[in-house]
Amino acid sequence: MTQSTPEAANITPELIAEHGLKPDEYQRLLEIMGHEPSLTELGIFSVMWSEHCSYKSSRFWLKQLPTSGPQVIQGPGENAGIVDLGDGDCAVFKMESHNHPSYIEPYQGAATGVGGIMRDVFTMGARPVANLNALRFGAPEHPKTRHLVNGVVAGIGGYGNCVGVPTVGGEVNFDAAYNNNILVNAMCIGLAKTDKIFYSAARGADLPVVYVGSKTGRDGIHGATMASAEFDDDSDEKRPTVQVGDPFTEKLLIEACLELMALDVIIAIQDMGAAGLTSSTSEMADKGGVGIELNLDHVPQREVGMTAYEMLLSESQERMLMVLKPGSEPDAEAVFHKWGLDFAVIGRTNDSGRMVVKHKGIIEADIPVANLADSAPLYERPWTTEPPPRRILAEWIEPPESIMGALKTIMAHPSGCSRRWVWEQYDHMVMGDTIQRPGGDAAVVRIHGTNKAIAACCDVTPRYVLADPAMGTKQAVAETWRNLTAVGAEPLAITDNLNYANPERPEIMGQFVQSIKGMTEACEVLAYPVVAGNVSLYNETNGVGIPPTPAIGGVGIIKDLSKRVDMSAKHAGNLLVALGAEEGHLGQTLYQQIIAGGLDGAPPPVDLHAEKATGDFVRTLIREQAIQSAHDISDGGLLVAIAEMALAGNVGVEIFPYEGTLPAHAIWFGEDQARYIIEVSPETADSILERTRQNSLPARIVGRLGGDKLSIGRAETLELAELKSAHEAWFPKYMDSVSD
Amino acid sequence: MKSTVIVFPGSNCDRDMKVALEKATGSTVDMAWHGDTDLKPSDLIVLPGGFSYGDYLRPGAMAAKSPIMANVIARAKSGTPILGICNGFQVLCETGLLPGVLMRNASLRYVCRDVHVKVEQPETPFTLAYQKGAILRIPVAHHDGNYFADADQLDRLEGEDQVVVRYCNEDGNVAASANPNGSQRNIAGICDGSRRIVGMMPHPERLFESALGGCDGLGVLDSIKQAVNTAVAH
Amino acid sequence: MKARIEITLKAGVLDPQGKAIEGALAGLGFGGVDEVRQGKLIEVTLSETDEKSARQQVEKMCDDLLANTVIENYSYELV
Amino acid sequence: MKARIEITLKAGVLDPQGKAIEGALAGLGFGGVDEVRQGKLIEVTLSETDEKSARQQVEKMCDDLLANTVIENYSYELV
Ligand SMILES: Nc1ncnc2c1ncn2[C@@H]1O[C@H](COP(=O)(O)OP(=O)(O)O)[C@@H](O)[C@H]1O
Numbered sequence A: 001m002t003q004s005t006p007e008a009a010n011i012t013p014e015l016i017a018e019h020g021l022k023p024d025e026y027q028r029l030l031e032i033m034g035h036e037p038s039l040t041e042l043g044i045f046s047v048m049w050s051e052h053c054s055y056k057s058s059r060f061w062l063k064q065l066p067t068s069g070p071q072v073i074q075g076p077g078e079n080a081g082i083v084d085l086g087d088g089d090c091a092v093f094k095m096e097s098h099n100h101p102s103y104i105e106p107y108q109g110a111a112t113g114v115g116g117i118m119r120d121v122f123t124m125g126a127r128p129v130a131n132l133n134a135l136r137f138g139a140p141e142h143p144k145t146r147h148l149v150n151g152v153v154a155g156i157g158g159y160g161n162c163v164g165v166p167t168v169g170g171e172v173n174f175d176a177a178y179n180n181n182i183l184v185n186a187m188c189i190g191l192a193k194t195d196k197i198f199y200s201a202a203r204g205a206d207l208p209v210v211y212v213g214s215k216t217g218r219d220g221i222h223g224a225t226m227a228s229a230e231f232d233d234d235s236d237e238k239r240p241t242v243q244v245g246d247p248f249t250e251k252l253l254i255e256a257c258l259e260l261m262a263l264d265v266i267i268a269i270q271d272m273g274a275a276g277l278t279s280s281t282s283e284m285a286d287k288g289g290v291g292i293e294l295n296l297d298h299v300p301q302r303e304v305g306m307t308a309y310e311m312l313l314s315e316s317q318e319r320m321l322m323v324l325k326p327g328s329e330p331d332a333e334a335v336f337h338k339w340g341l342d343f344a345v346i347g348r349t350n351d352s353g354r355m356v357v358k359h360k361g362i363i364e365a366d367i368p369v370a371n372l373a374d375s376a377p378l379y380e381r382p383w384t385t386e387p388p389p390r391r392i393l394a395e396w397i398e399p400p401e402s403i404m405g406a407l408k409t410i411m412a413h414p415s416g417c418s419r420r421w422v423w424e425q426y427d428h429m430v431m432g433d434t435i436q437r438p439g440g441d442a443a444v445v446r447i448h449g450t451n452k453a454i455a456a457c458c459d460v461t462p463r464y465v466l467a468d469p470a471m472g473t474k475q476a477v478a479e480t481w482r483n484l485t486a487v488g489a490e491p492l493a494i495t496d497n498l499n500y501a502n503p504e505r506p507e508i509m510g511q512f513v514q515s516i517k518g519m520t521e522a523c524e525v526l527a528y529p530v531v532a533g534n535v536s537l538y539n540e541t542n543g544v545g546i547p548p549t550p551a552i553g554g555v556g557i558i559k560d561l562s563k564r565v566d567m568s569a570k571h572a573g574n575l576l577v578a579l580g581a582e583e584g585h586l587g588q589t590l591y592q593q594i595i596a597g598g599l600d601g602a603p604p605p606v607d608l609h610a611e612k613a614t615g616d617f618v619r620t621l622i623r624e625q626a627i628q629s630a631h632d633i634s635d636g637g638l639l640v641a642i643a644e645m646a647l648a649g650n651v652g653v654e655i656f657p658y659e660g661t662l663p664a665h666a667i668w669f670g671e672d673q674a675r676y677i678i679e680v681s682p683e684t685a686d687s688i689l690e691r692t693r694q695n696s697l698p699a700r701i702v703g704r705l706g707g708d709k710l711s712i713g714r715a716e717t718l719e720l721a722e723l724k725s726a727h728e729a730w731f732p733k734y735m736d737s738v739s740d
Numbered sequence B: 001m002k003s004t005v006i007v008f009p010g011s012n013c014d015r016d017m018k019v020a021l022e023k024a025t026g027s028t029v030d031m032a033w034h035g036d037t038d039l040k041p042s043d044l045i046v047l048p049g050g051f052s053y054g055d056y057l058r059p060g061a062m063a064a065k066s067p068i069m070a071n072v073i074a075r076a077k078s079g080t081p082i083l084g085i086c087n088g089f090q091v092l093c094e095t096g097l098l099p100g101v102l103m104r105n106a107s108l109r110y111v112c113r114d115v116h117v118k119v120e121q122p123e124t125p126f127t128l129a130y131q132k133g134a135i136l137r138i139p140v141a142h143h144d145g146n147y148f149a150d151a152d153q154l155d156r157l158e159g160e161d162q163v164v165v166r167y168c169n170e171d172g173n174v175a176a177s178a179n180p181n182g183s184q185r186n187i188a189g190i191c192d193g194s195r196r197i198v199g200m201m202p203h204p205e206r207l208f209e210s211a212l213g214g215c216d217g218l219g220v221l222d223s224i225k226q227a228v229n230t231a232v233a234h
Numbered sequence C, D: 001m002k003a004r005i006e007i008t009l010k011a012g013v014l015d016p017q018g019k020a021i022e023g024a025l026a027g028l029g030f031g032g033v034d035e036v037r038q039g040k041l042i043e044v045t046l047s048e049t050d051e052k053s054a055r056q057q058v059e060k061m062c063d064d065l066l067a068n069t070v071i072e073n074y075s076y077e078l079v
């Protein structure tokens, strides 16, 4: 092949700025390259040094998170985190954002978010077995909200349902602060064998680099480059930067990859996510300490006349890159052809330490791999923080006219109503192992063919985090831990998805820093490390940013499925016991927001030691099969938690009047942390209460099951049927009123 | 006994069906690939749920034309019992083995939830373990389950007792409110004139153990066992 | 050669998508929309250059796969 | 008045349906099929009789609901 250099690109300051590189970053590039880059090289640096790929604002702080523990097989830094489940099984999981694309095109944005996170998981050799999603939308009244909810939910379902992986849980919030910046965070969990995990390090020279999956098109090549007309010949039609997902191909890709993995011919494998071919190639080379030479002539292409620049930056979906054992290409190709997928050898590894890209006989890029990764900019951005707001005393907050009236209002409100409309659009049962469907505290998915299961959930309460980022983030970690505990699981580890506004504003950076501190503390005390994560910054429009939203995905294990509970109240005559200290904290609660006129003050404080003691006690009772159901107390407080148990089990509750010294409404609606409700039979109640005393755990019998209504004394009653229709009504009614 | 599950690219309830069948019949199940041109002898064939070919074009359309289906159609004609669940039902309609077609749900939304169905035709190999009129709680999970046929065709189905299951309320009332997809006359499943070919939208294989939340689907599996044992004994 | 194939539902066949669009348009305040029907448009690029064989090919594709002739009609033009 | 609206994917946007149909046609032995793209055809019956207002109405319908203008183009004719 004759080799020549590409035409001089005329790298102007404008072009550099359009590629998102700051002048000093460009200087660093020049030092690494030793000469002016080609356009393709500029494009490569631009994507690799983007916030998204390089974590330049967050890396410094992320390093402080606790990431180890005896259960951890792989912490952050690979495609996904891995925890040990015993018996040679492990769980591979991660959560990732697809916020901006979902705002632009909700269906495809959300769908490709799901596809992307699944690829991160099966890249590592795991079969995806559960998807979850954490969604934040603007105010229901906002003109775009309904359209966005509709598209995002349909897109998540459309992708996951077709691939055949159950979507088993998640959360949904509405808040005007997300009007112009919705958040779509998708989580995937897969199962693998501990001796069959695949990594991305391409170790060894002269090995074939193989491209599989869909063809490359001009999808998602970024706006910066779109602005320059010279890259776009048919400029009469501005090319959409939106990617379209193809779940059918993803399903085939999963099956083909898992089939090939069983053949033991893969040395390294990496999905093509953000910055597609560029990041997958350079990451594989960097981690393996090798060089890679690519010949783009062999890349399967969907469109004619694609340039090297376009192919390297394309974000076409459903593609993977692999390094194979030499000689295994024909076997591998047979597998991919059986599944109807493209397969092409597009390069080889070498020991040059450089990423060299050829196209049509021209060397389009020649970059030292290590510098591309290690010399990426790293910022310790300035940050400021304010002292947390004062604690609101319950006495300052008006009681409601009626307790049951307030309960009904909260449970019928967009923030407190049932999310059934959402999860019924997700196939949550496919694969035949969903033990706890959506609607419980944590989803429970059996490990196929065994009597063990994983449990998973997603949580964060953005209003708490906005008021006090450290405490709010601590709370988010604790809430996932509690939700896992409430189904009888032993919490193992988390993935985070940190969504913030512009980090170049010191107060936003301060929120980020405080969140890291809160998360660190919670993970340490609970021995519940972070094994994977994702950061999404610049969620901001016209200077208005989102509230800090560190979504936490928790994963736990149930070693014996006969020893678990759900939250549905079971038998008339049984007693409900509330565990944990009652302080009547009303600041930043749903009660304050919905009934008392607006949010104010400090969020409920989290005592991690109390959290651990109470949770461990509940889990012990579940394992002893000593209780019939359990539910944690979260949004809406004690009364909402009781009502949820009653609705789930379709059994009424005679709730005992509160006789302590705090205002009653603070007891019913306070969102005190580290609390659970458990259902016990009358025969065992005394002994269980005795054990709470021995453990110095506050506990109180709050009601007796029976009948078909909720009541507190004579005056306060509410028919279950009435509450149920109020709780179920809002979502479908809202979505069906003037559809878009 | 031998049973076979056909796997199309995009099938995703194939494993669930295999597990359920193995549990029901106590023998291993063959998995036949869509591209195969020969099909081993089998006492019964199941077309599983999922999204064959992504449900692109029309659900079941491309699967109906895949190489293996020529064999399945031949077996059907020679009397082998065939069950199509969900996407499998759509495939059976597209091949013409069953009349009518499954259109997009009236809500235009995918629906995954437990529904109730009433068994109207217990004399098929897949429902004989149920009493006529039995009410089952069973999951559906589909985007295109809205059964359509013209009025004559529907009358013929009714007249020949080919409606196998119908959506109903918990108390057995066949009401519009119990219909998850807008299907004509609340039809959830039908059979052909020989009653050996059955298609239904609900997923019995998802509800055959209490760990999964119920056992009402077990009857379909018990029926299969009985039907096959009787057939083998003859 | 390119074939532009139009596939439409036969009269009398229920069209859930059309109906839903109709409802949505009314909800958005578009008055006077009497009926909406949704069909498919499929463009196939053929390497065939002879018009007659192209027609045969396209008709066979429609009959065999592209249209469900129990409920759908098709028409096409070559361009 | 009737509007016949055609909605097609913009050039360069992946068309998974078209791709799958292409594969299926090849599998059925149709050689020489180079590319398949799938679009929508929507027929709306309007009570509007004035052509100019009908055009305005149809364009607004397409922009607001019928087409996803991020990835789709539309065209229409009145009949
Ligand atoms: N987007 C969603 N997808 C699937 N399930 C969801 C979604 N949002 C909420 N859910 C389910 O609804 C139930 C209630 O959610 P939430 O109130 O957030 O629970 P918790 O208070 O226990 O954290 C949970 O089972 C959750 O998994």
Ligand SMILES: [Mg+2]
Residues within 6 Å of the ligand: A440, A441, A442, A483, A631, A632, A634
């Ligand atoms: Mg909970």
